[in-house]
Amino acid sequence: MAETTAARRRRWPDGYDPEATRTSIMDSALALFQAQGFDGTSIREIVDRADLTKGAFYHHFATKEELLWEIQNSYIEAQLAAITEIMAASEDPRVRLRELIRVSLTSIADFHPHVTIFYQERRHLAGPRFTEVAAKRDEVERAFNGVIRDGVERGFFRSDLDPRITTFGLVGMCAWAYQWYKPDGAFAADEIARQFGAMILEGILVPEAR
Structure with a gap:
């Protein structure tokens, strides 16, 4: 079943927060790139660690x-x-x-x-x-x-x-x-x-x- 942004999107106290979502992606990537390197980290790992979807990732970043x-x-x-x-x-x-x-x-x-x-x-x-x-x-x-x-x-x-x-x-x-x-x-x-x-x-x- 195809995942949907609505199903997996992180919920924020005041509703969906684009800036907080972007920060979560950045924080996840920082931790993973530092630990595993750029080549060793996939977009799937980044969004999974941030509890987000690939759709959320591509809303903010075109590529890794x-x-x-x-x-x-x-x-x-x-x-x-x-x-x-x-x-x-x-x-x-x-x-x-x-x-x-x-x-x-x-x-x-x-x-x-x-x-x-x-x-x-x-x-x-x-x-x-x-x-x-x-x-x-x-x-x-x-x-x-x-x-x-x-x-x-x-x-x-x-x-x-x-x-x-x-x-x-x-x-x-x-x-x-x-x-x-x-x-x-x-x-x-x-x-x-x-x-x-x-x-x-x-x-x-x-x-x-x-």
Whole structure:
């Protein structure tokens, strides 16, 4: 017997809630993609875990790839929004860099499944969706690079360090934390960010700017 959306649709206190349904699909996919990988997860598993129907899925997402894009895009959009706030709050490159490091690491705590999926499953994106996510990822790197260059030009950061290499090292160092950070581990994300910031700034600040 063909299933019907009405028969299996999750019921919400105020009736059917499209936004809550979309969130349930996203939450289910986050858990399954993180545990099983993108290839190892079927749409049937996603909707079954969310107690929804395939009809509900296809009402919100055309394909599993679109859902993956939504997960990746929501993470990187949150990063870009935080970066905009950092740039508006201070013009001091030392402050900005500390805050960029903090946001990079607290984002791993706040969006841990998103971050894991972002780095492990992004190869499954193609075409315009990949191009869009890659462009936004480049924006994040440009923000780091711009702050480092500004710090060098203003005499705060060492001029013997190439800003591009420093950016790659810094972004990579922060990004790799998703591999070992544990939400219930011994160190909170803010403390890890503080120690990363201390290590990095100690290495690139000129003595008189410390």
